Amino acid sequence: MLVGCLNSNVAWYFLKSIAIGRSGGFIECKPVYINQIPIPTTSPEQKQTIADLAEQCQTHAKTRYELEQKVQRRFIENLRPANNHEPLNTKLTQWWKLSTVTELATKARKAFKLKTSERLKVDLTDPTLQDKWEKYLKKNTGEWQDATNTINGLEKQINEAVYTLFKLTKEEISLIERST
Numbered sequence: 001m002l003v004g005c006l007n008s009n010v011a012w013y014f015l016k017s018i019a020i021g022r023s024g025g026f027i028e029c030k031p032v033y034i035n036q037i038p039i040p041t042t043s044p045e046q047k048q049t050i051a052d053l054a055e056q057c058q059t060h061a062k063t064r065y066e067l068e069q070k071v072q073r074r075f076i077e078n079l080r081p082a083n084n085h086e087p088l089n090t091k092l093t094q095w096w097k098l099s100t101v102t103e104l105a106t107k108a109r110k111a112f113k114l115k116t117s118e119r120l121k122v123d124l125t126d127p128t129l130q131d132k133w134e135k136y137l138k139k140n141t142g143e144w145q146d147a148t149n150t151i152n153g154l155e156k157q158i159n160e161a162v163y164t165l166f167k168l169t170k171e172e173i174s175l176i177e178r179s180t
Contacts, residue, residue, distance in 0.1 A: 001042065001047040001048070001050045001051040001054070002039065003051075003054045003058075004050035004051060004053055004054035004057075004158045004161075004162070005037075005039055005040075005050065005162055005165075006034070006037060007054070007057075007155075007158070008158055008159050008162040009159045009162075009176050009177060009180045010159070010162050010163065010166060010168075010176060011037050011162075012180050013176045013179055013180060014036075014037055014038070015027055015029065015033055015034075015037065016179065016180075018033055018036060019033040038166075040162075040165040040166055041165075042165060046161065046164075046165060049161055050158060050161050050162070053154050053158045053161070054158060056154050057151055057154045057155060057158070060147050060150045060151045060154070061147075061151055063147055064144060064147035064148065064151070067140060067143055067144055067147070068093070068095075068096075068144070070140075071095050071140050072088055072092065072093060072095070074136075075088060075092055075095070075108065076088065078121060078122050079108045079112070079120045079121055079122055079124075080108075080112050080120075080121060081112065081114070081118065081119065081120065081121050082121070084112050084113075084114075086111060086112045086113050087111070088111055089107065089110065089111040091107040091110075091111070092104075092107055092108060092111050095137070095140075095141075096140070096141045096144045096145065098137065100134070101124055101130045101133045101134045101137065102124075102130075104124065104133065104137065105120065105124035105125070108120055108124075159177075163176075
């Protein structure tokens with residue numbers, strides 16, 4: 001239950017109001033700030049509901065992370081040329097944002113710092129391979145989006161449960177949601 005409350009919009013709203021802000025919108029999450037987060041009194045049922053939702057979030061987040069890692073491994077195994085040890089760049093680690101196989105090939109060439117004469121391990125200009133990779137990306141992007149949508153839905157339920165615990169008004173909820 002505590003994990004759900006600490007990751008709720010209410011807790012982050014509170015932290016943003018007391019913690020030191022850093023560049024990029026980050027805040028310092030030091031114990032001195034975390035210890036000040038108010039935790040409402042709950043019934044055993046409320047506690048269990050929030051705990052179950054938080055556990056489901058964790059399960060889906062783990063599944064999504066494993067999918068992200070699997071696809072990244074495929075890129076390294078299948079696209080990165082032999083004797084090239086360049087890591088994936090942000091564009092490839094966030095592969096679900098790629099819209100086409102051509103974009104994948106372009107980003108891979110850039111990530112692996114290939115010269116014009118150098119090729120990816122797999123020739124993504126071959127239409128047959130493009131079709132296979134497109135299907136692969138589409139399938140995994142769909143799975144990634146499904147997991148993300150599920151996590152977002154569960155987080156919304158956690159937030160609603162925490163709003164109820166704090167007996168927040170619609171106006172207070174609106175203020176919190178606008179700021180997070």
